[in-house]
Amino acid sequence: MSSDFLRPFIGYRNGQLMVEDVSVNDLARAHGTPLFIYAKAAMLQALATYQRGFAGRDAQICYAMKANSSLAILQTFVRAGCGLDIVSGGELDRALAAGCEPHKIIFSGVGKTRAEMRRALDAGIGCFNVESRAELEVLDEVARSMGQRAPVSVRVNPDVDAKTHPYISTGLKGNKFGIAHQDAVETYLFAASCKGLRVVGIDCHIGSQITEMAPYLDAMDRVLDLVTAIEAAGVPIQHIDFGGGLGIDYQGDTPPAADTLWAALLAKLDARGFGQRKLMIEPGRSLVGNAGVCITEVLYLKPGEQKNFLIVDAAMNDLPRPAMYQAHHGIVPVLPRDGATTTWDVVGPVCESGDWIGRDRELNVAQGDLLAVLSAGAYCMSMASNYNTRGRAAEVLVDGAQAMLIRERESVADQLRLERAL
Ligand SMILES: Cc1ncc(COP(=O)(O)O)c(C=O)c1O
Numbered sequence: 001m002s003s004d005f006l007r008p009f010i011g012y013r014n015g016q017l018m019v020e021d022v023s024v025n026d027l028a029r030a031h032g033t034p035l036f037i038y039a040k041a042a043m044l045q046a047l048a049t050y051q052r053g054f055a056g057r058d059a060q061i062c063y064a065m066k067a068n069s070s071l072a073i074l075q076t077f078v079r080a081g082c083g084l085d086i087v088s089g090g091e092l093d094r095a096l097a098a099g100c101e102p103h104k105i106i107f108s109g110v111g112k113t114r115a116e117m118r119r120a121l122d123a124g125i126g127c128f129n130v131e132s133r134a135e136l137e138v139l140d141e142v143a144r145s146m147g148q149r150a151p152v153s154v155r156v157n158p159d160v161d162a163k164t165h166p167y168i169s170t171g172l173k174g175n176k177f178g179i180a181h182q183d184a185v186e187t188y189l190f191a192a193s194c195k196g197l198r199v200v201g202i203d204c205h206i207g208s209q210i211t212e213m214a215p216y217l218d219a220m221d222r223v224l225d226l227v228t229a230i231e232a233a234g235v236p237i238q239h240i241d242f243g244g245g246l247g248i249d250y251q252g253d254t255p256p257a258a259d260t261l262w263a264a265l266l267a268k269l270d271a272r273g274f275g276q277r278k279l280m281i282e283p284g285r286s287l288v289g290n291a292g293v294c295i296t297e298v299l300y301l302k303p304g305e306q307k308n309f310l311i312v313d314a315a316m317n318d319l320p321r322p323a324m325y326q327a328h329h330g331i332v333p334v335l336p337r338d339g340a341t342t343t344w345d346v347v348g349p350v351c352e353s354g355d356w357i358g359r360d361r362e363l364n365v366a367q368g369d370l371l372a373v374l375s376a377g378a379y380c381m382s383m384a385s386n387y388n389t390r391g392r393a394a395e396v397l398v399d400g401a402q403a404m405l406i407r408e409r410e411s412v413a414d415q416l417r418l419e420r421a422l
């Protein structure tokens with residue numbers, strides 16, 4: 001039996017695309033398209049690379065659930081020992097529904113509401129990553145009104161260039177995230193003076209889809225400088241949360257492996273005397289991105305003078321990354337055909353010129369064929385919308401030879417349920 005891997009646990013065997021030991025063609029015929037399929041083993045392997053990197057250290061991996069917040073995906077990581085990084089009250093409820101222990105939940109984001117703070121304090125979450133002085137003031141007030149002290153980290157903005165797409169770069173001065181480097185000590189002194197707050201850590205996240213080590217190493221230096229300064233000012237810092245951001249291979253990208261990256265970062269921590277400090281990280285994409293594919297059916301071939309279009313049944317509402325960031329996702333046939341290829345733009349049925357999934361792709365396909373959009377595990381389903389009253393896709397989790405439907409296809413009735421006709 002020959003196998004040809006495109007991504008870990010996703011590849012061709014005997015002329016057809018398989019996710020682990022399950023035929024993609026069979027799943028698409030059983031559940032319809034568009035269909036997201038995830039390889040559980042690929043997620044656990046990605047997690048194991050981090051776990052290996054932290055062996056023997058006091059470290060907590062909090063999966064950034066914004067990358068893919070489907071319940072079964074969360075359960076997979078929670079059962080493997082992860083905490084969760086959340087950014088809304090909705091994500092808090094999902095995290096709890098997935099069985100995450102509250103103390104392993106950290107709450108990030110620039111715009112937490114009072115109601116969300118109350119709910120998170122009630123649940124007993126591990127840490128609030130606070131992003132502004134105004135937010136510290138409100139959290140202090142909310143916690144005091146509940147007779148509590150909220151555990152806080154301040155997210156600092158190290159002003160390093162993560163060298164990624166401007167929309168997903170977060171650690172520069174011009175970004176809305178975090179507190180400016182030069183304001184950090186003063187902000188910590190303020191937090192430490194608040195009766196409703198308990199300073200527990202420091203937090204930093206410089207961006208997403210980072211494929212180089214240098215920005216991380218620079219950011220670590222900047223954060224450690226701050227820890228030194230904040231502690232010299234009299235505020236102890238128990239943990240360092242270094243965020244997420246590690247990239248994946250979309251199109252021949254070569255990010256460092258998580259354990260290689262952390263070997264370098266831990267060497268820096270050790271060299272600077274912070275090796276014993278508790279660590280937290282918030283990886284999202286690197287845990288799920290390459291564990292998922294989106295299967296779509298070719299509806300029509302539309303050859304043209306300037307462009308040939310392949311119109312498929314998945315669209316920007318299912319796979320928003322190309323439209324939003326000109327992102328590249330690999331596109332491969334589920335049952336490859338022999339013969340010559342043609343250059344196609346793969347586009348969806350939505351009424352927008354921006355509704356494209358891949359441009360200038362070499363494919364040999366016919367109407368009714370199935371295509372797999374690769375690297376679709378992160379920031380696809382979790383960013384899906386109902387534009388054009390399209391129901392969100394179904395999702396299947398594969399574990400070895402077993403496949404489980406983890407989300408039913410959304411119906412129009414589901415969409416209309418909250419609306420009131422005149
Ligand atoms: C605060 C925070 N933590 C973690 C993440 C996860 O990032 P990634 O999916 O790139 O690992 C993000 C998203 O960029 C974020 O904003």
Ligand SMILES: N[C@@H](CCCC[NH3+])C(=O)O
Pocket residue numbers: 066168208209321325378379
């Ligand atoms: N949604 C982005 C990543 C955003 C990261 C969230 N802080 C993407 O698809 O690449």
